[in-house]
Amino acid sequence: MSALTFTPAGIYCPSGDFYIDPWKPVDRALITHGHADHARWGMGSYLATDIAAPVMHHRLGDVSIDTVRYGETLTIGGAKVSFHPAGHVPGSAQIRVEVAGEVWVASGDYKVVDDGLSTPFEPVKCHHFITESTFGLPVFRWQEQAVIAQQINDWWAGCQAAGKTAFLGCYALGKAQRLMSMLNPEIGPILTHTAIENTNAVMRGQGIVLPDTIQAGADFDHKAHPGGLVLAPPSALGSAWARKFGAQENAFASGWMALRGIRRRRAGDRGFVISDHADWSGLLSAIKETEAENIYVTHGYTEIFTRFLNDQGWNAQVLQTEFGGEDAEDEAA
Amino acid sequence: MKRFAALFNAIDQSTKTTVKVAALTDYFQLAPEEDRIWTIAIFSGRRPKRAVNTTRLREWGAEVAGIPLWLFEEAYPIVGDLAETIALVLPPPETETDHGLTYWINALRDLSQVEEPERKAFVLEAWRSLDPTQRFLFNKLLTGGFRIGVSQKLMTRALARATGKDEAEMAHRLMGDWDPATTTWAQLIEEDDPAANASRPYPFYLAYALEDAPEDLGAPADWQADWKWDGIRGQLILRGGEHFVWSRGEELMTDRFPELARARDFIPDGTVLDGELLAWGDGAPQNFNALQKRIGRKTVPKKLLTEAPVILYAYDLLEWQGADMRQKPLSERRTTLEHLCKTLPTDAPVKLSPTVPFDTWDALADTRSTARDAQAEGLMLKRKDSPYLTGRKKGDWWKWKLDPLTIDAVMIYAQSGHGRRANLFTDFTFAVWKGNELVPFTKAYSGLTDEEFRKITAWVKKNTQQRFGPVRQVTPHHVFEIAFEGIQASTRHKSGVALRFPRMSRWRHDKPVSEANSLDDLNEMLSIYG
Numbered sequence: 004m005s006a007l008t009f010t011p012a013g014i015y016c017p018s019g020d021f022y023i024d025p026w027k028p029v030d031r032a033l034i035t036h037g038h039a040d041h042a043r044w045g046m047g048s049y050l051a052t053d054i055a056a057p058v059m060h061h062r063l064g065d066v067s068i069d070t071v072r073y074g075e076t077l078t079i080g081g082a083k084v085s086f087h088p089a090g091h092v093p094g095s096a097q098i099r100v101e102v103a104g105e106v107w108v109a110s111g112d113y114k115v116v117d118d119g120l121s122t123p124f125e126p127v128k129c130h131h132f133i134t135e136s137t138f139g140l141p142v143f144r145w146q147e148q149a150v151i152a153q154q155i156n157d158w159w160a161g162c163q164a165a166g167k168t169a170f171l172g173c174y175a176l177g178k179a180q181r182l183m184s185m186l187n188p189e190i191g192p193i194l195t196h197t198a199i200e201n202t203n204a205v206m207r208g209q210g211i212v213l214p215d216t217i218q219a220g221a222d223f224d225h226k227a228h229p230g231g232l233v234l235a236p237p238s239a240l241g242s243a244w245a246r247k248f249g250a251q252e253n254a255f256a257s258g259w260m261a262l263r264g265i266r267r268r269r270a271g272d273r274g275f276v277i278s279d280h281a282d283w284s285g286l287l288s289a290i291k292e293t294e295a296e297n298i299y300v301t302h303g304y305t306e307i308f309t310r311f312l313n314d315q316g317w318n319a320q321v322l323q324t325e326f327g328g329e330d331a332e333d334e335a336a
Numbered sequence: 337m338k339r340f341a342a343l344f345n346a347i348d349q350s351t352k353t354t355v356k357v358a359a360l361t362d363y364f365q366l367a368p369e370e371d372r373i374w375t376i377a378i379f380s381g382r383r384p385k386r387a388v389n390t391t392r393l394r395e396w397g398a399e400v401a402g403i404p405l406w407l408f409e410e411a412y413p414i415v416g417d418l419a420e421t422i423a424l425v426l427p428p429p430e431t432e433t434d435h436g437l438t439y440w441i442n443a444l445r446d447l448s449q450v451e452e453p454e455r456k457a458f459v460l461e462a463w464r465s466l467d468p469t470q471r472f473l474f475n476k477l478l479t480g481g482f483r484i485g486v487s488q489k490l491m492t493r494a495l496a497r498a499t500g501k502d503e504a505e506m507a508h509r510l511m512g513d514w515d516p517a518t519t520t521w522a523q524l525i526e527e528d529d530p531a532a533n534a535s536r537p538y539p540f541y542l543a544y545a546l547e548d549a550p551e552d553l554g555a556p557a558d559w560q561a562d563w564k565w566d567g568i569r570g571q572l573i574l575r576g577g578e579h580f581v582w583s584r585g586e587e588l589m590t591d592r593f594p595e596l597a598r599a600r601d602f603i604p605d606g607t608v609l610d611g612e613l614l615a616w617g618d619g620a621p622q623n624f625n626a627l628q629k630r631i632g633r634k635t636v637p638k639k640l641l642t643e644a645p646v647i648l649y650a651y652d653l654l655e656w657q658g659a660d661m662r663q664k665p666l667s668e669r670r671t672t673l674e675h676l677c678k679t680l681p682t683d684a685p686v687k688l689s690p691t692v693p694f695d696t697w698d699a700l701a702d703t704r705s706t707a708r709d710a711q712a713e714g715l716m717l718k719r720k721d722s723p724y725l726t727g728r729k730k731g732d733w734w735k736w737k738l739d740p741l742t743i744d745a746v747m748i749y750a751q752s753g754h755g756r757r758a759n760l761f762t763d764f765t766f767a768v769w770k771g772n773e774l775v776p777f778t779k780a781y782s783g784l785t786d787e788e789f790r791k792i793t794a795w796v797k798k799n800t801q802q803r804f805g806p807v808r809q810v811t812p813h814h815v816f817e818i819a820f821e822g823i824q825a826s827t828r829h830k831s832g833v834a835l836r837f838p839r840m841s842r843w844r845h846d847k848p849v850s851e852a853n854s855l856d857d858l859n860e861m862l863s864i865y866g
Contacts, residue, residue, distance in 0.1 A: 140411045141403050142424035261424065263348070264416045264758030268786060273349050307410045314404060 006082065006102035007109065007131070009322060014109055014133065018102045019082035021050075023109045026325040033084065035111025036095035037062055037176060040302075040326050052086050054122070054209065055094030058176060061205045073122060089113035090124030091279050092177030093211055099127050107131040108293060112326075114278065115285040118148060118181045120211070126292035133322065134290060136303030137280040138258050139311075145258070145282045152185035155275055158254060160190050163230040168248040170271075172237035172255040175199045177279050179234050180206060182256055183214050192228045194219045196235035196244075225249065240271065258282070290317070302327030339367055340375065340437040341469040347486055356486060360494030369521035370438040376524070377516035379491050381586075383480045387447040388455060390418060390479055396456060397422035400463060413751075413806040416758025419475030426463050426471065433465040444477055445517070483755065489727055499525055504539070504726045512536040513588050537571045537582040538608060538654050538662065539726040543716060543733035550697045550736065553717065560666060560720050561692040561700055562651055563712035564735055566624045566822070566836070567614035568631070572596060572648050572686065573655075574607045581613075581648075589613075593646045594636060595685045602684050603676065606658030610724075611650035611689060621649065621711045624836060625824045649689040650677065651716075654724060662724035669724070707738050708865055713821060714738045740819035740837075741861060743853045744844055746774055747814045750796045751807045753781070760789045761796045761808075764840075766818055768831070769854040777831035777858060780818055783840035792843075815852050817842035823862050833858050833866075 008015050013025030021031040028045035035041050035051075037058040042051070044063055051059055053070040060068060071077060073096065076085045081103075086096035089111055097110040106129040113135065117123040155171070162169035173179050179199045186193055193216045195203065200218040207213055217228060225248055239245055240253050253271030258278025260266045266274035281289060290298055290312070299322040300309045312319035346359035364372055377383070398408040403425060415421040435443075440462075447455050462474055476482055492510060496503040506525075512535055514524060553559060569584040579600050581590045590596075593613060603609075615626035626644045630636065653661055653673040661669050670691075677688035692715060694700040704715050714737035722732035745766035753762035763781050767774035784792070792814070802809040819841035826834035832855075 140414060141401060141407060142411050142415055142421060144424070259759075262415055262758055263420055264754070264756050267348075267756045268760075272351055304414075307407065311404075311407055 006100050006105045007107045007133075013324070016079075016082050016100055016102070019079035019084065019100070021079055021082075021084075023098050023100075024111060024326065033098055034059065035089065035098060035109065036092055038092070038112065041111055052094045052096050055096065057205050057209045058094070058202065061201065062176075087127045088122035088125050090115060090118070090121050093121045093180070093206065095121060095177075097127055099129065105130055107133070108295070109133040110135065110289075112137070112280055113289065114281045115289050116145070116148065118184075118279070120181050120184055121177070121279075124289070126289060129293050129295050131297045131299065132290060132293045132295035133299040133301060134286065135280065135326070136286065136300050136305055136308040137327065138278065138282050139286055139300070139304040139308030141283045143258060143261055143282045144284065145276065145278060148185065148277070151275055151277045152187075155182070155185060155254075155256070156187045156190060158252075158273055158275075159186070159232045162232075162252045163191055165252075166250055168230075168251040169232040170240055170245060170248075170251050170253045171232060171234050171275075172240045172253065172271075173199075173234060173257070174279075175202050175236050178256060178277075179203075180211075180213055181279070182234060182277075183216065186214065186232060188214050191230035191232065192217055194228060194231040194233040196233065196239050198236050198239075199234050219244075219248075237269075337435060337437050337440055337466070337470045337473060339363070340371065341467070341473055343367075343375070344473060344484060345469060348484060353490060356490055357494045357497065360486070360491060361497045364495055364498035368436060368438070371436050373516050373519060373521055373524060374437050374441055376491065376495070376510065378477075378482045379484075379486050380488055380510060381482075382516055383482060384441050384444060384477065385448065386478070386480050387444040388459060388478055392452070392456070393418065393422060393459070393475070393478060396459060397425060400460060401425035401427065414759050416752065416754040419472055419479050422463075422475050423468055423472040429463075429465060429467055429471075431465045432467075433462075440474060440477060495525065501525075507539040507726050508536065511539060511582075511586060534575045534578065535573065535580045535588075537573060537580070537586070538610075538660075538724075540569065540571070540584050540610070541725045541733060542584075542728040543735045544728065544730050546717065546734040546736040550700065550717065553719075553734070556694060556697055556700070558720055560670065560718045561694055561703075562689055562716050562718070563692060563707065563710055564714045564716045564737060565612040565614055565621060565649060565689070566711065566713045567612040567621070567627055567649070570611060570613040570648060571654070572599060572609045572611070572650075574600060574603055574605055575658075577605060592630065592633060592636065595641065595646050596648060598684065599648075599686050602680050603686065604657070606655060607676070608653070608655035609648060609650045609673075609686065610652035610654055611648045611686075613646055614649050615644040616647045616687075617644070623711050623824065624822065625834075646685070648686045650686055651689040652724060665721040665723065666718055667720040704736060704738065708822075738821075740821055740841070741823065741865065742817050742819050742841060743768065743858060743861070744815050744847060744851070745777070745818050746812045746849050746852045747792075747810065747816060748774055748776060748812055749807055750792075750810055757789070759793075761793045762789055764816075766816065767812070768852060768858055774812055775831050775855055777829065777833060777855070778818060778820070778835045778838045780816075780838045780840050783819070784843065788843060812849050815844040815847040815849060816840045817844055823858070823866050825862060825866055831855060831858065833862055 004017055012027035012029055014023040021033055022029045023033045024035055024041040025032050030047035032046035033050045037055050042059050049066060049068040051068055053072055056068045056070045071086050073086055073088055076083055083101040085099045089095040089097045091112040091114055097108050100107045108127050108129040113124055115124045159169045173182055175198045183193060195216045195218050197220055203213055254273035255269055256275040256277050260274030261276045296318055298312050298317050298319040300319060301322045301324045305321045309319045309321050343359055343363045347356045394408055398405045412421045463471060466474055492507045493503055496506045571582045573580040581593055581596055583589050615622040629640060629644055653669045655661055656672055692703055707714050717734040717736055719732040745768055747764050748767045749765035750761040751763040753760055765776050765779050767776045796810055799811045800808040818838050820835040820838040822836035824834045
């Protein structure tokens with residue numbers, strides 16, 4: 004029997020009787036990272052990395068989460084299990100499962116470049132590799148993080164010079180903290196929406212160092228912090244809360260901003276191309292380094308990416324999952 | 337091209353009109369004059385001739401990117417723009433170049449004279465040396481279709497600001513068929529050249545749709561009503577012994593409608609008329625189908641000329657005896673127009689579009705409801721004391737269209753959109769019931785909000801039954817109300833009908849597929865309105 008199988012509830016390991024990132028309630032769930040489409044509510048028990056667990060507690064409430072360190076090997080039933088850095092967000096993991104010498108890696112979401120905040124991605128050799136394909140098209144190619152940081156800081160300084168507040172829309176877990184670490188605090192104050200500040204507090208509480216931020220909550224004095232940059236979930240851009248800041252420019256930070264059509268549809272004024280998912284060449288290099296022969300392609304451009312892998316000599320197949328949410332674009336990937 | 341790329345970025349990175357106009361104004365003051373001319377040309381749809389066909393461009397793009405062509409073809413509909421897709425898949429540039437916009441346009445023009453290997457070498461070298469934004473713009477010049485969020489109105493405003501001239505005068509100067517390759521900045525923007533003026537049309541005055549009750553417009557006696565015709569808005573110019581026919585899209589259509597040449601026999605030089613080009617038969621305007629046969633034809637066979645002769649149904653007089661009439665009130669322009677038209681023989685290719693008399697708004701509403709019988713789409717309301725303005729301005733002219741016809745239909749195919757709608761499923765095919773079978777009868781692209789398009793896109797991804805290239809066959813599940821302006825019999829469509837301006841007016845979440853309309857319902861509409 005295969006070490007991992009695919010069931011209506013999610014990716015399942017019969018030898019260890021556990022699921023990885025299941026989308027239906029199960030007894031035992033191994034979780035790659037805390038984003039809502041991977042860490043769902045209602046599991047009997049959870050297992051995640053020690054770095055991912057605090058945010059999961061924050062999001063899922065009073066649930067039982069066992070933790071494991073990167074590289075530590077556990078034995079669950081007949082399976083040897085270990086978690087390895089996926090570089091997606093702090094604490095995110097690829098889960099390695101070995102049964103009778105057959106090795107599988109479920110990589111969840113990943114990126115191969117070092118964002119300075121998450122533990123950098125480590126390739127794990129395996130026979131079977133489950134990969135995402137959010138940006139699995141050759142039109143997606145990320146620039147160096149420093150280049151994007153420069154663009155964002157220039158834009159912020161420009162907004163400030165024009166007497167405007169800079170609003171940067173981004174995902175609250177991971178992307179927001181990564182962006183903070185890219186900002187130049189000498190330009191002005193970094194202000195945060197409550198949803199983002201709550202996640203910041205959790206991360207600071209576990210010892211992750213983030214730059215100073217000021218929460219723009221209910222009793223916020225808008226005049227006291229001129230020239231600021233506000234980090235907010237995309238849904239808060241242009242809201243009644245945002246309008247209180249007066250003159251402003253809106254930007255959106257996501258890999259989708261690489262496409263002009265989406266940028267014009269979603270971004271307001273500016274779109275910065277930065278993602279916590281691997282780009283085209285990142286996906287290909289990650290797959291190559293696993294030395295796996297069998298590739299299972301999940302959420303994203305699954306059919307196209309699978310066809311390309313097969314063209315290139317891999318044994319690839321599409322794997323239908325419920326990752327990626329209702330619409331990947333909304334994930335601010 | 338760096339300066340042009342910087343202009344493009346400034347425009348593309350803002351949604352604010354003031355920012356765009358400021359960037360354009362700067363550009364029109366600082367860029368080399370020849371580049372300014374080409375920029376005006378490009379932003380007003382006067383693009384240079386396509387130098388390389390798009391099939392070759394796709395092949396070369398995929399080749400340089402080192403990806404199979406099929407992969408490029410899969411990515412293209414997702415990006416939604418060919419020029420952008422190529423720019424995105426190419427590897428980073430290796431060298432740099434400093435040539436301006438005009439250099440590239442001239443180089444592309446010369447490219448059509450050389451053999452393909454040389455052409456390919458040139459394009460590949462350009463890709464190697466241009467940065468991503470410049471590459472995208474270069475590809476846009478190669479492929480045409482430069483829609484980048486600058487309306488003619490914004491450009492005109494920036495030009496007026498950069499030169500200190502009046503906006504309306506500037507709008508007038510930019511009209512007509514000037515050639516950017518031979519026109520100088522001085523000729524187009526600064527000098528007064530009577531020869532260039534002869535063919536130049538006036539900017540059209542465009543109406544807004546009336547949203548509220550007409551009572552809000554004030555006393556009926558202050559307003560003129562005429563039928564809103566379903567033809568092609570056109571301007572007929574008689575100057576210097578010649579005649580010119582312009583469409584609202586600033587296309588010179590003189591040769592397409594040779595019937596109008598005879599206007600010179602009856603109408604004096606120094607006259608410009610605004611009206612609707614319509615097919616005419618049996619003493620009345622014909623429906624749009626009759627005119628359709630003439631659209632897209634550069635020359636007209638004799639048979640069509642007799643089957644569907646075209647006239648200008650005139651409703652405004654913009655120039656009379658060589659004088660610009662646009663500042664005079666509509667009532668005065670109308671009186672002169674009526675005098676002029678009285679002198680015309682019945683077989684003249686120009687006729688007077690009659691006004692619709694009315695005393696009360698209620699009575700006019702009744703008349704409006706008969707518009708389809710008159711082959712009209714509704715009514716136009718024009719303030720009698722109004723001047724003829726430039727462009728779309730609120731207040732003096734309103735279109736008061738009939739409520740559209742509607743039918744509930746089932747979505748059966750979906751295709752992703754282009755440009756701003758890339759990566760969203762926005763183009764749908766709809767069907768109605770014929771017994772137990774769903775018969776496709778129309779496509780529709782518009783009418784939903786971005787939010788609704790996102791929802792339907794997520795649904796399409798999960799409910800695709802079959803893929804035909806970019807088209808997906810989906811489970812018949814969603815019912816939409818399709819609104820349209822008219823219905824005609826058609827041999828080109830399987831359903832036997834063709835709709836005019838179909839769009840999605842409502843997503844009928846409340847209706848199951850079984851309650852969508854049938855082909856019989858469509859045929860009944862055809863017998864009433866067709």
